[in-house]
Amino acid sequence: DxxxxxxxxxxxxxxxxxxxxxxxxxxxxxxxxxxxxxxxxxxxxxxxxxxxxxxxxxxxxxxxxxxxxxxNAAAVELDAVSVVTILERDEVMAADRWIADLLKVQLSAEPFYPYYLVRMLHAAGLRGVRETLSSLEARTQQIHDSAKCYFEIIDELWGIRFEETTQLPRGYSLVLLSHVLILASEPLALNKVRRLAEMYRTIDQAHGSITPIDIANKFVDKMTIA
The missing domain is CATH 1.20.58 (Methane Monooxygenase Hydroxylase; Chain G, domain 1)
Known part of the structure; x- marks a missing residue:
């Protein structure tokens, strides 16, 4: 038609x-x-x-x-506008393409929800564009190492399979970066659970009987960051 x-x-x-x-x-x-x-x-x-x-x-x-x-993106604080400009940077596009290749899907022209990205990055302790890009570069290998486990967890929790949608939203590497930063920066499992749960509260990601604490515990139990 x-x-x-x-x-x-x-x-x-x-x-x-x-x-x-x-x-x-x-x-x-x-x-x-x-x-x-x-x-x-x-x-x-x-x-x-x-x-x-x-x-x-x-x-x-x-x-x-x-x-x-x-x-002058590098000197700007993270917000819903500046985070979209980050997605146009070569290093973010490369990280997104790596994840899309892992899942055997296309990289979508549409970004992941900008407000969610900002809240997740803030929860992980990032405040500026330059800081976010530096952190992505430093944590690229950890993102690669943990990506498969991450997608297995979200499939188990919510039945999300990007392989079935055939497309991955741009900026998803920053979602993984947020998880990696929290899991890697806290030595105690209790603190990891607390910070991850708070991140999921900020994006209101609990559904039905699954609480932010349940989500956080699942990631802490299964997603190990070396």
Missing amino acids: PEFRFEIQIRTILQHAWAEIEHDLGYKAGDLASQKIRRRFSRLAGLLEIADQEFVSIREDLDSYVKSVRE
Whole structure:
């Protein structure tokens, strides 16, 4: 079947709808008694105009921030914008491709949930882009060594099999990095469980009877980081 592309111009629809409402109001309420209502209508029109201008301004500011992050990403703190720029770096793309090859799937054009990535990296103690890239480079071998076990665990916990979806989201190497950092940095199993459980709470990843503690215990029991 052919693929049809279309866009819905919400702003234009609202403008036409507003014109119809305004015309209807003027037609039905033309006497002096309607002046109070018309003033309220005018105030509302002004608020909508301000809202429209603010949305445009926010969009422009966000575009400007994205541009500045791309130009100087290494010095930027981790957030939902900067973490997406990390996924475009050669070292992250190489790590993602290695995992995709391991699973015998394609690397998707779509990223893993940016907000999840930020929260997981923060839980692992990472705050900046430069720090994250350095950590990925230092922990690449540990990611390779633990990847197979990681995917066996998520299959056991949630029945997630990327082999069946045929695609791996970009940035998944950072998911593994978060687990590796926590498991490698804490000498005591109790602390590993605590930190992993807290990470899973931040992304609200518990389902049904499986709690963050259950998830953390599973990783601590089965995923050994040398």
